Amino acid sequence: MEIIRLILKDVCRFTHLDIQFAPTAKHASNVTVLVGNNGAGKTTLLKSLATSLSWVIARIRVVKGSGNHLANEDIRNGALIAEIKIAVVDGARTNPDHGIEEGAHCWALARAKLGRKSAVQSALGDATSLADKYRLRLNNDDKASLPLIAYYPVERSVLEIPLKIKTKHTFDQLDGYDNSLNRGVDFRRFFEWFREREDSENESGVSDTVLAEVSKKHGTNSLIWIELSRMKASSRDRQLTAVRSAIAAFMPGFTNLRVQRKPRLHMAIDKDGVTLNVAQLSQGEKSMMALVGDIARRLAMMNQSLDNPLHGDGIVLIDEVDLHLHPKWQRSLIRQLSETFPNCQFVLTTHSPLVISDAKDVLVYVLNDGELHEHNGLYGLDANQVLLEVMDTDIRNSDVQKRLNALLERLQDGDLETAQKLFAELAEELPDGHIELAKAALLLRKLELRRA
Structure with a gap:
C-alpha cells in the first residue's frame, strides 16, 4: 500500500494544501520528509494522514467499522468546513510520474462547524472497497499478508517493561493494527508478544539457558554444544528473528534481545558483549529499540507467510523521527529505514539537518506559514548548509x-x-x-x- 496524494482544505492552519509523496518520477526513494519551524503544520499533516487511513484499518477489522473523524477544532479559524482527501494504491504504484493513477482508491473526510449545515459530505466508498480487498484475501488464505499502517506521534514514550502480564492476549494478523494509529510505541504489548513467542520457541527448541549451561560444562567446541546450537538455530522463531535482526541493523553492537527470568523477570540485550537490562539503556537507545522493534513486530505479525517478514509493505508515519537520537544515528536513519523495511513507505518530520542530508532521492518538503515548497539536492550537504538553506537558521550564535x-x-x-x-x-x-x-x-x- 502506498499514499499517492493528500489534499487538505481549511484544516488547522492550511487553507489549501496539495502534496504528493515519494516515490515520484524524480525521487526513487520511499521516504518523504517534512521540515519546518514549530507550528508550521508538520504534525497536522501526519495526523490528517493517520485520520484518513484509520478508516481502512477499521473496515478491514469490521465490515462497517468507523475510523477517526475530524474534530471541530481541526477546522481553520474563519472557515465553516474542513476536508481531507487522500489517494492510495494497493501495492506499489506502476507510474509514479502521475499524481493520481488508474486504480487508485480515493476517499474524503469532511467536518462542518457545530451548528452549521455542510454542503460537503464524507465519501468513504473507496476506503471500504480497499478494505474489502484485504478481507477477501484473508477469506481465501488466513495467512495472507496485510499492509502495515502505523503512526508514531511525538508523544510516543518508552514505558518500563511490565513484570506481570495480567491479561492473556492472542496475537494474530489483525492484532498488528492494535493501537497502531493512536498510541505510538506500545512497549507493554511488545513485551507480552515477545515473551509468548520466545516461550514457544524454547518449548520447541533449545533455550539460551540450557545452551549456556552446556557451554560452561563442556565448552563451545564439544560435540554436544555444537549439536544443540544447530538444533537451536533450526528452531528459531521467524517473527522473533525478524525483530532481532531489525534492532541489530539499527543499533550496531546490540544483539540477542531476550526475556530473562532471573534474578527477576526482565528484558535483556547484549551491548558490545555485555548483558544489560533494557531499562539500563539510555533514553535514545530505548527509543530506537522500541520504535524499530514495534515496526518489525507488526510486520512480522502481518506477514507470517513471508520468508522475511520485514519485506512486508505498508505505510509508517513518524513525527520528529530524530527524537532522543545521537547525531551518529540521525545521519544513518533514513538509509537504515529503507534498507531494513524496503517495501514500506515512510513519511517523516524532523528538525535535524543530519537526517535529510545523508540519503539519496529523498523527497523533502519545507513547510512555512501554511505553504509547502519542495526542496531538492540536499544529499551530501553539510549540516551548516542545511541549517542555512533549508531551515533558515543561523549556524552559530x-x-x-x-x-x-x-x-x-x-x-x-x-x-x-x-x-x-x-x-x-x-x-x-x-x-x-x-x-x-x-x-x-x-x-x-x-x-x-x-x-x-
Whole structure:
C-alpha cells in the first residue's frame, strides 16, 4: 500500500494544501520528509494522514467499522468546513510520474462547524472497497499478508517493561493494527508478544539457558554444544528473528534481545558483549529499540507467510523521527529505514539537518506559514548548509557571527588596527581551535606581513 496524494482544505492552519509523496518520477526513494519551524503544520499533516487511513484499518477489522473523524477544532479559524482527501494504491504504484493513477482508491473526510449545515459530505466508498480487498484475501488464505499502517506521534514514550502480564492476549494478523494509529510505541504489548513467542520457541527448541549451561560444562567446541546450537538455530522463531535482526541493523553492537527470568523477570540485550537490562539503556537507545522493534513486530505479525517478514509493505508515519537520537544515528536513519523495511513507505518530520542530508532521492518538503515548497539536492550537504538553506537558521550564535563578519570586513578593507582589536576580543571568548577564528588569524598575519 502506498499514499499517492493528500489534499487538505481549511484544516488547522492550511487553507489549501496539495502534496504528493515519494516515490515520484524524480525521487526513487520511499521516504518523504517534512521540515519546518514549530507550528508550521508538520504534525497536522501526519495526523490528517493517520485520520484518513484509520478508516481502512477499521473496515478491514469490521465490515462497517468507523475510523477517526475530524474534530471541530481541526477546522481553520474563519472557515465553516474542513476536508481531507487522500489517494492510495494497493501495492506499489506502476507510474509514479502521475499524481493520481488508474486504480487508485480515493476517499474524503469532511467536518462542518457545530451548528452549521455542510454542503460537503464524507465519501468513504473507496476506503471500504480497499478494505474489502484485504478481507477477501484473508477469506481465501488466513495467512495472507496485510499492509502495515502505523503512526508514531511525538508523544510516543518508552514505558518500563511490565513484570506481570495480567491479561492473556492472542496475537494474530489483525492484532498488528492494535493501537497502531493512536498510541505510538506500545512497549507493554511488545513485551507480552515477545515473551509468548520466545516461550514457544524454547518449548520447541533449545533455550539460551540450557545452551549456556552446556557451554560452561563442556565448552563451545564439544560435540554436544555444537549439536544443540544447530538444533537451536533450526528452531528459531521467524517473527522473533525478524525483530532481532531489525534492532541489530539499527543499533550496531546490540544483539540477542531476550526475556530473562532471573534474578527477576526482565528484558535483556547484549551491548558490545555485555548483558544489560533494557531499562539500563539510555533514553535514545530505548527509543530506537522500541520504535524499530514495534515496526518489525507488526510486520512480522502481518506477514507470517513471508520468508522475511520485514519485506512486508505498508505505510509508517513518524513525527520528529530524530527524537532522543545521537547525531551518529540521525545521519544513518533514513538509509537504515529503507534498507531494513524496503517495501514500506515512510513519511517523516524532523528538525535535524543530519537526517535529510545523508540519503539519496529523498523527497523533502519545507513547510512555512501554511505553504509547502519542495526542496531538492540536499544529499551530501553539510549540516551548516542545511541549517542555512533549508531551515533558515543561523549556524552559530548570532552575536559571534556578527563580530566574525565585522572582523573579515576589516581585514578585506586593510584596516589592520581595528582587525587586531576585534581578533583579540574574540580570541579571549572563543575556544582554542575555533575554525573561523583560525582562518581569520591567517588573513591577519598576511595583512601584518604586507604592512611590514
